[in-house]
Structures are given as C-alpha cells and as structure tokens.
Amino acid sequence: MKSLYKSAAILAVLVVVALGLLSTGVHVNAAAEGRVTGTIKLDGTAPHMRPIDMSKDPTCAKQHPTPARLENVVVGPSGGLANVVVYISQGLPASAAAVVPSKPIVWDQKGCMYQPHVAGMDVGQQLQVVNSDPTTHNIHPLPQMGGGNIGWNKSQPQGSPPFKTSWKSEEVAIPVKCNIHPWMHGYMVVVKGPYGVSDSSGSFTLDNVPPGTYTLTAWHETYGTQTQKVTVAAGKPATVSFTFKAK
C-alpha cells in the first residue's frame, strides 16, 4: 500500500514537471514566433500642452526646473505619437491570449507625474506601484463601475514600499488619478495577449505573436481607437503603421 502511495507521489511530481516543461516550451516557441512592429504618426499640428502649475505642492514643483506639461498628446520630433497602446483585438488563439508575461509592469509616481503616463498590461499581469516622490500620493484607479474590475484607493506616503496588484478583466482603458495632485492623470490599458505601447518616436513592438491573421487595435486617450488587419508569418516581423488625425 505504501509503495503505491509512493509511486503515485512520484507520478504526480513527474506530471507536474512534464506540464511545466510543456508550458515553458510553448513560451519559448512563442518567443521565436512572429512579432509586429510599426510606428504611429500624428497627422497635423499637435495641440498645445499647457504647462502644469504645481505650486500647491512645492515638493512637486521643485522637481521641474521647467514646468512639466500635460501629456494628453505627446508627439516626438519626427511626428511620432507616443502613448498609443496597440493590441490584438481579434483572431488571437486562446492559448496565446492566456500567456501572461512574468515581468511586472512598474507604475511610478515621480515628479508628481505618472511614469509611464499610459501603461499596457495583460489581465493578471503583476502591477507594481511605486512612489519615488518626497510627498504623499493616493493612487486611485477608476475602472468602469459595475464592470469586471473593481476600483480602489490607496495612499502611498513618502518612502513607503511599492505594492503589488493586478487587474481581473480586460479594460481599455482604466483612468488613474491622484486626488491630492489633481493634475496627475494616467491610463492603464488591460488587454489579453501581446501588446505594445508607442514611445516618443511613435514606434511600438508586439512580441510573441503566433503566425496568423489578426485585427490590431490602436488606442489613444485623446484620439480614440483605430483598427487594422495584419498577417504575421513565422520568423518574419510584420510592419504596421497607424496615423491619427489631429483634431
């Protein structure tokens, strides 16, 4: 009887190891699979971004020798539009959608601004909230009420350790605010599967995209969404570009 238990235990361990190997194998394959790269452009003149008056909190104002500006539209020197989240909205096989990156997303409060201003993240991906400022922030995400995500509101005084959290459901996008510093605004874009966020040159990359045909969605906080079809072949990055029109 005892030996039966023993063999059952060994079997269980074997199965767990095999499953582990299998899942990592899938992951490695996915990495070798396709990717989507591209750029986001803004057509027209970018709206003026007002400088932020941080005088109400001198610890904030002091960190900006030249005043920080609002970030509703951030355009690089070459006309690239930053803070656009590109994700696969249709066609992704469930196995690829279920892969959650193990790397946490860091959401920093620095200079009384959110860094990044817009973060993409996977459902269930670890989100690490950091306060690098010598002041108290309250971090207050506002997901759609009655939806799959539940809002919360936590204070993070100066010097308090980062805390970890995650989101349960897809949501484009969750606004985040700090009630203490009313100019602080940001967005968390929660999706399933690969995503990319454009940098100040407007370029983005979606990694681990299995070969196939997909609908890509590009979301921007001011200019809304755009979609495009893309076909990804194995071992060959697909290139896509989006152009948003300045209002």
Place this chain on the structure above:
Amino acid sequence: MHTRSTTWSLLLAGAVVFAFSAACWGQVTQYDEDQRMNMESHIGKLTGHAKDGKPLYQRFCIGCHGPIGDGEGENAQWIDPKPRNFTLGIFKCRSTPTGTLPTDEDLYNTIGRGLVSSNMPRWFPLTDQDRADLIAYVKHFSPRFVKEKPGPVLEIPPEPPVTAERVQSGQQVFKRVECWKCHGVEGRANGPSSDTLTDDFNRPIKPFNFHDETRFKCGETDRDLYRIFMTGLDSTPMPSFGDNIKPDEAWDLVMYLRSLQPMNTPEKAIAKKLGLKPINPNAPAAQSETK
C-alpha cells in the same frame, strides 16, 4: 503509466472547463436576479431575507435610492450628497480593505447610524430584524454580492490609554502621511488639495472638517475613526492608509484627531496643556533641503 496520464489529462481538462464556465458567470441574467432574491444577511444571530426586506425598502428607501436601487429615486435630484447606487456594490463605510465588499454588519451599522451631513437618517424606528432584512434586499441589487465575498475584517487592537506622548506622536503621523494636504494643517478642511476634490462620480466633495463635527461619516467612536482612515472611504478621495500606518501609530493618530474636535476631550485638554501648535509642513522640508 499511460492510463495514469490519461486520468491526469482528463482531470486537467475538467479543471479548464470549470474555470471557463466560472469566467462566463459574469453576465447578469434574469435568472441571476431571481437567484439574488434569495440573498441573506447575517449579523450576529440575526438572519435577514431579501424577500422580507423588499416591502420595507419600498416603504422607507425607494424615494431616494429608487425602485431598482440605482440611487435615482424621485427625491434624488434634490439631494446632495446623492443617494448611494446599490447596483455597483461600492460602499464608503467598511471594515474591509479598499476595493472589497463590506460585511453585512458594516451595512447594518450604516442603517442604524445614518450618515451625518447627508440626507440619510438614523433608522431607529426599524427593528433589528427589519434592518437585517433590508440589508439582504440592498445586497440583492448588486451582482458583486453573489460573486464575491467581503474582504478580511480590519483587526483593531484594544485602545491604549491616552497620553501626552501619544497625542504628540499622532501629530507626527498626521504630518508624515500628509492628512493635511486635504484636511488642512489644523484639520479645518482647507488643505492645498481641498478645493479640487471630486468623488468617483465626478461630483465635487469636501474633506471632513474636524472642528465642525462631533460625529464622522462612518461612526463616532474611536474605533470608528481608526477604521475610517485605515480602510478608506471607497468612491471618495479618502484613500486607505492601512498599508502605511501601523496599529500603534493609528491609535496615536486617533488621539491627535480627537484633540481637534469641537467637544471637550481628554486629548484636547492634553494638547492645550502641551501648547501643541499646528504642524508647519514647510519648515522641516526646507531644513532637509539645505542639508
């Protein structure tokens, strides 16, 4: 070996199917609503039933909170702060962490206590059983109460005796976690961020003025005060400080806040004796800067 692994894969497939069906459960159907009429509340020895709470709700609550519990009753447009929308399952007065459901007892206490500086009165005429039934009915409006459990209840250690040291160190907590950014250096609701505050429905909201009121929104005892800042008031700008204030410091802060209030408290007498001055947030910051 082969048959064993088949069993395992069958088990795994079963687990996947279960997880998937659980994920599909989010959608609300009429069936769910009927199910929710079986909602119960449990407060101590009392058990409340939604079906018994319904007639009470329709008599006492419907005018403000509305027939479907969305806070859009016929009186709602004349009222500020607005009546609570029960369908969202978000409540200010909780003994549970921010972002989690309140316990039945939290909701029960709210009905008995009323909410100061709002139109929500104390419901003294209702019996304990009536209130328990009402809570079950209030819970039935939100699918959250079917899908989720209340968060873990905040543990509050026994209150230590009031001492001058505690009042003083409470003031340091007040300064460190920057209560004054909204509540002001003297607790007069005039901090630098006080005039820009909005609640989660984008309506203007004022911070609590400690010199105005003897009672707080979520109770009047020292334990209530402790609970308010540790769990936060969800859907308002008041965040949860539970991660950043230790239980001992929390009692210090309670004692300092008591020294600001309009009634005579032992803490107030101590603060007077000490000649405790309001904090000056700018002075020490300037010192550390020159270092």
